[in-house]
Amino acid sequence: MTQLHTWKCVFTADHPLQAATMATALEAEGLTPQLRGMELWGVAVEILFSEGAAPSVWVPAMQEAQAQAIVERMRQAATPKQQDWLCQHCSEKVPASFESCWQCGNERPAAAATQASAGITTSEGK
Numbered sequence: 001m002t003q004l005h006t007w008k009c010v011f012t013a014d015h016p017l018q019a020a021t022m023a024t025a026l027e028a029e030g031l032t033p034q035l036r037g038m039e040l041w042g043v044a045v046e047i048l049f050s051e052g053a054a055p056s057v058w059v060p061a062m063q064e065a066q067a068q069a070i071v072e073r074m075r076q077a078a079t080p081k082q083q084d085w086l087c088q089h090c091s092e093k094v095p096a097s098f099e100s101c102w103q104c105g106n107e108r109p110a111a112a113a114t115q116a117s118a119g120i121t122t123s124e125g126k
């Protein structure tokens with residue numbers, strides 16, 4: 001495993017597409033990522049899973065810090081940060097982890113992305 005001295009794994013994906021997306025992002029930043037584990041996909045996926053191998057993205061050691069910063073940025077973009085929200089009923093500020101107001105039980109207002117379906121009434125009156 002002497003190659004590990006010059007190449008660093010900066011990202012391990014659950015899926016080849018994820019790895020490819022990350023590699024593309026790194027390339028866009030001028031890095032020279034290498035995908036590993038990909039060639040096994042489609043040939044022996046089941047074996048791959050059973051052995052715990054996964055597609056991963058590697059970069060030359062000297063690019064590691066920069067690559068990790070990009071990976072981190074990609075991760076944050078992929079998982080939008082949850083924000084505290086204001087209850088529309090009692091104006092209480094509710095932590096992001098709550099799906100309904102901890103004070104009055106009113107449901108969390110729909111996110112901006114789902115505003116299109118705001119007209120659909122939820123089963124509020126049980």
Ligand SMILES: [Zn+2]
Nearest residue numbers: 087090101104
């Ligand atoms: Zn409330």
